[in-house]
Amino acid sequence: MGKVNWIGLWTLIRREVGRFFSVYRQTVLPGLISSGLYILVFGFTLEQRIEEINGIPYTLFILPGLLMMNTLTNATANTSSSMLQMKLLQQLPDILTAPLSAMEISIAYIIGGTVRGTVNGVLVMILGIVLIDLPVHSPILTVCFIIMVSWAFASLGLILGQLSDSWDQLAMMQNFFLTPLSFLGGVFYSINMLPDWAQTISLFNPIYYMINGIRFTTLGIADTSPLTSFIMALVMTMLFTISAILLMHSGKKIKE
Amino acid sequence: MKIPAVKIRGLKKSFNKVQALNGVDLTIKQGEFLGLLGPNGAGKTTTINILTGLVIRQEGITEIFGKDTVKDYRFTRSKIGIAAQELSIDWFFPIEKLLLFHAGYYGLSNSQAKERVDIIIEKLGLGEKKNTRLRQLSGGMKRRYQLAKALIHDPEIIILDEPTAGVDVELRHVLWDYLRQLHSEGKTILLTTHYIEEAELLCERVAIINKGKIIKEGSPNELTMQLGQSGLSVRLSGWDDRKKELLDDFTFTYDNGRLHFSLLDPEKDMATIIKILTNNDCHIQSVSADKASLEDVFLDLTGEKIN
Structure with missing residues (x-):
């Protein structure tokens, strides 16, 4: 075994990816179904009554936001639930007593979450293309952005999973923190439609930049500079990744 | 003189102001079968968990084949196979797959892992259950799986924390026979147990731990001769x-x-x-x-x- 336990790392990645694919009905299909429902409901009922935003029909406008919401919630859910489940079911000692470093364990979990987030995001994108002709201005940039956001939120999920002691605690963090931030990040509206004070508050919401960025790479429109969105996403990714690795290294709530 | 398989000196650990280990000193020679005896809360599991990295050491020395368990954790952990007292549960994979994963964590390639898994499954009588999920196994089968997991990377030191807790008499004897066989193959074994009979029958040497300290060591015969x-x-x-x-x-x-x-x-x-x-x-x-x-x-x- 050299400086990096490559086989161990690869094995843990396979386990993490295999875990969510083995229950794809819970981990992949729900996002697709709910996104499909949003498209149907908004497409057939509300779109006639809501004005275009920046020259884009409403259903099309919200789709990048739905895509991003689906991406980040799945990426977060994968790592947080996997970590908490392993803690509660006494599986974590198997990993912690193996010759794997804190960084290898963190990266393996994060990659597992990134794959789930990316699969979900890309599937919603394909759904949009098939159902409502979603124009993807830059497919490569879109996929790269999905991967980066998945990585960032998989890291955040790992932190939440490690810090949680119960499903209740984890659900609280997701319901009272992540879901509101997602909805208030501009999935269903442009922040230009908000009063000034609300616009200012939105600028402190990291998810706003994620949605803004993906809206640019798909529809070619953005509320704020795409470069700012990209930099913010990159900063979040680095911040969450480093925090997750340091937390794993500290052994907080997983080692006594 | 050979380097000891396990060397512990002045090991201390406290949890929330409760002193769990109060200066444990213990040496296990290569190829030795040592029993760590003590009542609940004596510090057996804490000692083991510090060796394997599950508990963070506060003070003292813990070495495996002369290497520090914190600084050289990759080396030391690869030498140890642990069968924990707590049984784990998994909802997603059959046990054969779980064992393959476990082998991978220890750096075994796909082909090496497959070969080891086949051997261990056969030896521990898990063949019929290899496609069964862990949560569907009986308590006895889970204990076998726990031991299989500990042995999957063919470790030189095997740590067994109450390996026969809650198993029926028949399986206990099967496991004892297997442990004797492992010992005869030269494996170093550290066993913690509540069952005095188990320690007397299997162990060459016994260390008695109480209130976080080793209070007596010797072969079961020596101890009973000296003290009993x-x-x-x-x-x-x-x-x-x-x-x-x-x-x-x-x-x-x-x-x-x-x-x-x-x-x-x-x-x-x-x-x-x-x-x-x-x-x-x-x-x-x-x-x-x-x-x-x-x-x-x-x-x-x-x-x-x-x-």
């Missing part, structure tokens, strides 16, 4: 107090036609005592010997029972 007062009871006629001086070398009492001796080694002294008595007109009706057990040793040392 064994009993010999002789029912006889023809005894009178004038014959007391004949048995001056022994500690004994007489009560209602019966002599009770407290001996260190009754098997050795029995013949001498019988000879003295029969040569002096005593008619022996019955003789019974009770050898001290590790349980007695433990009771003598700590003033409490192990269970």
Whole structure:
């Protein structure tokens, strides 16, 4: 075994990816179904009554936001639930007593979450293309952005999973923190439609930049500079990744 | 002299101001089968968990084959296979797949892992259950799986934390046989147990831990010889107090036609005592010997029972 336990790392990645694919009905299909429902409901009922935003029909406008919401919630859910489940079911000692470093364990979990987030995001994108002709201005940039956001939120999920002691605690963090931030990040509206004070508050919401960025790479429109969105996403990714690795290294709530 | 398989010096650990380990010193030679005996909360599992990295060491030295368990964790963890007391549960994968993953964590390639998994599954009688999910296994099968997991990377040191807790007698004997076999193959084994019989039958050496400290070490025989007062009871006629001086070398009492001796080694002294008595007109009706057990040793040392 050299400086990096490559086989161990690869094995843990396979386990993490295999875990969510083995229950794809819970981990992949729900996002697709709910996104499909949003498209149907908004497409057939509300779109006639809501004005275009920046020259884009409403259903099309919200789709990048739905895509991003689906991406980040799945990426977060994968790592947080996997970590908490392993803690509660006494599986974590198997990993912690193996010759794997804190960084290898963190990266393996994060990659597992990134794959789930990316699969979900890309599937919603394909759904949009098939159902409502979603124009993807830059497919490569879109996929790269999905991967980066998945990585960032998989890291955040790992932190939440490690810090949680119960499903209740984890659900609280997701319901009272992540879901509101997602909805208030501009999935269903442009922040230009908000009063000034609300616009200012939105600028402190990291998810706003994620949605803004993906809206640019798909529809070619953005509320704020795409470069700012990209930099913010990159900063979040680095911040969450480093925090997750340091937390794993500290052994907080997983080692006594 | 060979480097010890396990070396622990001055190991201390506290949890929320409770001193769990209070300066544990322990050495396990290569190829040795050592039993760590102690009541609940004595510090057995904490000691093991520090060796494997599950608990963070506060003070002291912990080495595996001369390497520090914190600084050289990759080396030390790859040498250890641990069967934890707590049984894990998995909802997603069949046990064969779980064992393959486990082998991978220890750096075994796909082909090596497959080969080891086939061997271990066969040896531990898990063949019929290899496609079953862990949560669907019986308690006994879960214990076998736990041991299989510990052995999957063919470790040189095997740590077993209460390996037969909650298993039926038949399986206990199967596991004991397998542990003896592993020991005969040269594996170093560290076993913690509540079952005195298990330690007496399997271990070459026993370390007794209480209140976070090793209080006595030795082979089960040495410990019972040093500390355990064994009993010999002789029912006889023809005894009178004038014959007391004949048995001056022994500690004994007489009560209602019966002599009770407290001996260190009754098997050795029995013949001498019988000879003295029969040569002096005593008619022996019955003789019974009770050898001290590790349980007695433990009771003598700590003033409490192990269970």
